[in-house]
Amino acid sequence: xxxxxxxxxxQSKMDGALIFLQSALSRKLKEQEKYEARAQDNPNAxxxxxxxxxxxxxxxxxxxxxxxHMEVKGETVNGSMxxxxxxxxxxxxxxxxxxxxxxxxxxxxxxxxxxxxxxxxM
Numbered sequence: 280x281x282x283x284x285x286x287x288x289x290q291s292k293m294d295g296a297l298i299f300l301q302s303a304l305s306r307k308l309k310e311q312e313k314y315e316a317r318a319q320d321n322p323n324a325x326x327x328x329x330x331x332x333x334x335x336x337x338x339x340x341x342x343x344x345x346x347x348h349m350e351v352k353g354e355t356v357n358g359s360m361x362x363x364x365x366x367x368x369x370x371x372x373x374x375x376x377x378x379x380x381x382x383x384x385x386x387x388x389x390x391x392x393x394x395x396x397x398x399x400x401m
Contacts, residue, residue: 282308335378341368 282301289297307314345364349356369379 335369335372335374337372338365338368338374341372 282304286299286301286304289299342361342365345368346356346361
């Protein structure tokens, strides 16, 4: 089946046509191995535009468990709560200051790459 035929098939579906260019399909097929590897690493990865990068797996896991615990208690978790808990977990787990993750104005930055504590007033 040619890429053009694939495109036509999805455009003609009665229960929700997918409209895309043949060139877009070609580009995605060239990157197929990358997408399959990403899906293996994280099954939900293909639903997001960018891959989720975890720099501190221990902190990430602790946050995940804490959020699940809060959900069981029926509590709502907001961004500022998550940020404060992350800072506590980083301290408790002994994450070096140069590896601490900073969040400024809704954007996240690695302390060692984009910002330092002195530039953010922490």
